[in-house]
Amino acid sequence: MIAAPAIALALAAAAPAAASDRAPIPTLAQTAHAIDAGRFDQARLMIGRMVAHGSKGPRIDRLLADLAYASGDNATALALYRALLAKSGGDSLMFEHAGIAAIKLGDFAAAAPLIKRATARGGGSWRAWNARGVLADVAGDWDSADLAYARAKQLAPLSAEVANNLGWSQLLRGSWPEAIALFERAVALNPKEKRAVNNLELARAALDAELPRRRVGESDRDWAVRLNDAGVAAQVTGDNKRAIAAFSQALEASVTWYARAANNLQVADSK
Numbered sequence: 001m002i003a004a005p006a007i008a009l010a011l012a013a014a015a016p017a018a019a020s021d022r023a024p025i026p027t028l029a030q031t032a033h034a035i036d037a038g039r040f041d042q043a044r045l046m047i048g049r050m051v052a053h054g055s056k057g058p059r060i061d062r063l064l065a066d067l068a069y070a071s072g073d074n075a076t077a078l079a080l081y082r083a084l085l086a087k088s089g090g091d092s093l094m095f096e097h098a099g100i101a102a103i104k105l106g107d108f109a110a111a112a113p114l115i116k117r118a119t120a121r122g123g124g125s126w127r128a129w130n131a132r133g134v135l136a137d138v139a140g141d142w143d144s145a146d147l148a149y150a151r152a153k154q155l156a157p158l159s160a161e162v163a164n165n166l167g168w169s170q171l172l173r174g175s176w177p178e179a180i181a182l183f184e185r186a187v188a189l190n191p192k193e194k195r196a197v198n199n200l201e202l203a204r205a206a207l208d209a210e211l212p213r214r215r216v217g218e219s220d221r222d223w224a225v226r227l228n229d230a231g232v233a234a235q236v237t238g239d240n241k242r243a244i245a246a247f248s249q250a251l252e253a254s255v256t257w258y259a260r261a262a263n264n265l266q267v268a269d270s271k
Helices: 003-016 030-038 040-052 058-068 072-086 092-104 109-119 126-139 142-155 160-171 176-189 194-207 219-235 240-253 260-270
Strands: none
Touching: 003 072, 030 040, 030 058, 040 058, 058 092, 072 092, 092 109, 092 126, 109 126, 126 142, 126 160, 142 160, 160 176, 160 194, 160 219, 176 194, 194 219, 219 240, 240 260
């Protein structure tokens, strides 16, 4: 049984369950369904009730890891999955979730072996292959990125996320027309895919040699993020002057110190 965050999470939910001891004890399947459905508070109560009635072991720990992952607590999810994998070896979905959690935390070194295991022998979901493409992009391994995204697209041909990441991969290579076409496809597949909408604007602005304009009601931080991305895009095209302008505006746009823009500005200034 895993201690630390897992036990703390379960016990925090256990108290309300004690007040209804006559209620049926939730099953593992019922709790997993609540997590899949996004009913996280209910899932916490269900796990707490099971723990209060003596349930423990890897199956409870797996529920806690899945709950942390689904609710966006990537640090806790990664720690719990790692502990489970160290004991049981796990399955492809566990490796996938752990790897994606590591990517979201920016820990690409930790993510790489996890995603590799999730996609071993051609297996794994489209999300695992999409993550493998992201890691290949980080490493600048375009051949591997193409293979990974092709597999992800084969498994999920209508995924806006895959189309968006394919577009970003092309943008990183300086293939602007291809990137724009892929971002347009991503937006067409899901007009609410915010990253694809932002990336499409970014790619078009880069070709037009303009910096993104602030949207009505856009927060300082969101605008700073888009300006920073525009600076990265300018660097890719070799337009260092425009990159410096974008990074500088990103710092000015945010009310807090925007570390990524500051770091990028320092790099651009040194060229």
